[in-house]
Amino acid sequence: MNSIFLSVKDLMRLMDTHHYDSAQRAHKGIRDAIAADKRKLTIKEYCEFEKVPFEEIWEFLRGN
Numbered sequence: 001m002n003s004i005f006l007s008v009k010d011l012m013r014l015m016d017t018h019h020y021d022s023a024q025r026a027h028k029g030i031r032d033a034i035a036a037d038k039r040k041l042t043i044k045e046y047c048e049f050e051k052v053p054f055e056e057i058w059e060f061l062r063g064n
Contacts, residue, residue: 006041010061 012023031038047054
């Protein structure tokens with residue numbers, strides 16, 4: 001479960017925005033803050049970066 005990736009569209013849902021470009025910039029910003037050459041972002045990394053509970057984000061993204 002720790003290697004499931006967070007897509008830009010997932011981030012759009014988390015940010016409650018319809019703007020793909022702003023979510024894409026935020027996604028890239030988080031990836032760059034973690035590692036300069038990082039191309040993917042896991043849900044776990046996002047939760048650790050934003051200091052939010054993994055379980056809440058997981059349930060939200062899975063629609064539970």
